[in-house]
Amino acid sequence: MENPLLPSEVIEASAAFPGQVAACTDLDALLRLKGAFVGREGSHAARLMELLKTAPKEQKRDLGAAINALKNQWEEALKSRQGELEEARKRRTSLASAWDPDLPPPLPAHGALHPLNRLMNRLVEVFRPLGYHVEEGPEVETEGNNFDGLNIPEDHPARSSSDTFYFAQHPELLLRCHTSPVQVRGLKRLAPQIEAKGGIRFLAPGRVYRKDEVDPTHSPMFHQVEGLLVGRGIGMHHLKGTLAYAMKALFGEGADVRFRPSYFPFVEPGCEVDVRCPLCGGGGCRVCKGSGWVELLGAGLVHPNVLAYAGIDPSVWSGFAFGMGVERIAMMVSQTPDLRLFFENDQRFLNEMGGLY
């Protein structure tokens, strides 16, 4: 709509106008453009109004109509672009207070229970429904509780100073070399109530000490969990039933147990207990050395001398006991190659192996 009455520079400016409007990416630029075209002073529109004033009378009508048309066209374009830019600004403002949910969030502090403690806690949970409570004894023990009360002969090698740690100022005291002295303590403590209670059953998790040099499979301190049950008419079948339940609870339904005859001075009969390899399910693997079974613990029926030592009549009461090495089981199920990792306390290991339960 070219009108010959309009000055050529206005026509050129008007032709460039739509491009300039589109090029405005913020409201300030748009306002500057608005001023240049439709502002009160010095704008194209203002100059056109000046032109209209001085135009010959007969042209005024046509020229006025052309100017209005141009001004309307400009104002409409400006208004529509202003709306767009205001919308964009609103969106930016709202974005500024929102975060992309994919940004890494702040994580709560991440701690862990030690894997050995987790395993011991788990064992307590497994035996709790069977009525076992937890007995804990001191690590510094007497020969009476650590050896005599367990029917361990006077000249047993475990009593020697090459196997067990003794105290310099107290030759009668030692660091317990197994959790079995807790049997003696627990039996003595509960003996007076045995009739009333109908029996005794408990678990004794704890730290024990043996004079073994530190290497990938030995540590002078390690953990055991001891279990003891005394009742009327307790036999090997009860031991088997209990361990069969416990191993299934610990390793899953496929975890059968196998008893092999063995010997420990504080039980008779005695046995070693194997469990079907929890890693390969019995098919044979590196952990079970292809046999499908892994040796898990030692057990047996409590020797009558042990009951008698604690003041319990072995002609009335009988029971079973079992003891397992916590590190051994932990290493087996986790396939940890080196025992020392459990005592090094590297947080990377603890985070990997630990948890809250």
Place this chain on the structure above:
Amino acid sequence: MRIEIKALECELPALGGRGTVDLCELLAGLGFPVDAVEQVNGETVLEVDVTANRGDVMSHRGLARDVAAKLSAELSPLAVPALDEGEALLSVRLEDPACPLYATAILELGDQATPAAAQAFLASMGTNAKNLAPVDASNELLHRYGHPTHAFDADKLRGGIVVRRARAGEKLVTLDGVERTLNVEDLCIADDSGVIALAGVMGGDSTKVDAGTRRVLLESAYFEPRVVRAMARRHGLHSDASHRFGRGTNPAFARTGRDLLAQRLMAWAGARLKGVWTAGSERPTAAAIVLQVATLQRIAGEPLEMAEAAALLGRLGCRVELTGDVLKAVPPSWRHDLAIPEDLAEEVLRLRGYDRIPSVLPSLEGYPEPLSDAFIQGQDVSRRLASLGFHQTVTLGFVRPEADAAFAAPDNPAEGRTLVNPLGVEYSVMRASLLASLKSAAELNQRQGAKEVRLFEIAPTYTSTPNGPIETRTLGLVWGGTLGGEDFLTKARPVQVADMLGVLRELGADQVQVREWPGGFLAAEVAMDALPKPSHRVIPTFKPFSRFPTVERDLSLLVDLDQSYRALASEMEARVRAAAGSTFQDVRCVDVFRHKSLPEGRQGWLFRLRFQAMDRTLTSEEVDGWTACALEAARSLGAELRA
């Protein structure tokens, strides 16, 4: 113990044709697990694990005898003619009851040659033949039949021999070339020159058989196991002989062992028998063990027939007498481990197979005991700390003396906690504190590049007393490094004492001192007994709470940099409580502002007061009045309102 399958089958032909895996399973089922299988010159040799109570199976024939009982099979007859005993050619005096029986013989040797078969067998046993017939034959017999024998060079003996206890300070050079000083507990063989052998442990150098030996005196005796064990331990001499005598040999086999040795010397060295005799006699047979049917069935967990038990025990060599429900068994002379009815029951179950024992869960007879407070508290505190970001550690109970001294109380001397036989000085003192161990663990993690270290341990610490070390269950904590800086919302900052105080308050251990260590570590230690005990209430008693709004007022104060927070807060608390009574809830500092724009020596503390009434909504006038009281209290201690 090494077992050659061929030699085992020789003793028990019924084993023939059984695969190695099958045999290993059979042995394991009897209580003799096989630790390793190897090939020696084409023969399969097993490394069999034997428990300390079973000296009787420490030979091919002994093991075969046990397997024969299991399989109800016959052992090969023993190929040995009993030698006719006669006059003693030399005096053998048994002065000590620890040696009740001493079978002997004197032979003159011809040309010696240990047969190839015997050499191969010794190789399977992991020893080399010496090509001295008396030595090789004695070794071969030991592994084959389990009865140790010895041969002295008879021409090196001075006078007759005596079996007696050593005199203190007597010396003997044993066959391994070591001179040993004996004590009065040692049982020895002696002649007129003095001690010539440690009984049941090792012969002496002065009477040993060598290539020039023309005449030998044989020894096949019974020595008390306890005495032999003590000697082996005392002299650190754990020989094949001491292993067997120490676990108990078969006294009834003493004469047979001598006869076998003499027989081999006649065959291998053209030996001529000069005299055969025995000093002493076998001990009286063992007493009968009485097994009641009730005991057997209780242990077995099923109604086993006594007849079956009697048959099984008979197969083991027991003399069994069954009268109704009572079984009497006299163990054979080789079974020193059978003493009580439970032993017999075990043998019955063992031969039947432990896999036949039924599996029954015992019923609960009484009420279970609860878990102890201490145990629950340990679990609770551990879980609480783990969920607060701490890692549970396990460290050794012993430490080196310097590490212990750094944290031990002055009234807790290390001497009372020191081991007499530690693995090394670094493991010699039972620790007075967990902190030394936690410090090493924290430093290790820092060296490994951990940005933040948060560790704890719950373990005993030890206190010296005149009666020995006593244990205190203790919690130790260490925290150090940088917090935060790992996400877009949390700024990085070093761990502060206040962080540790917050954790301690959470545990109910507000009064515990926080230690600051080089490397930015903070540590604390507290006895578990000092922490709140778990409550036995499932849910605590209801306390009414207000449903009316809480009103908060902030007071921004300028205080001196050395102003005591405790003093200021308690002064404000006292004054506001006096005015507002129970509507006053608490006052606490919620921000500290330090900046150069503040007057020198001053800092800004922002206090927040909270008010709430049980029965109404508070008006702003009354709250403003109480806040003014707080300000007045603050001013009385030199604080002013920040502009």
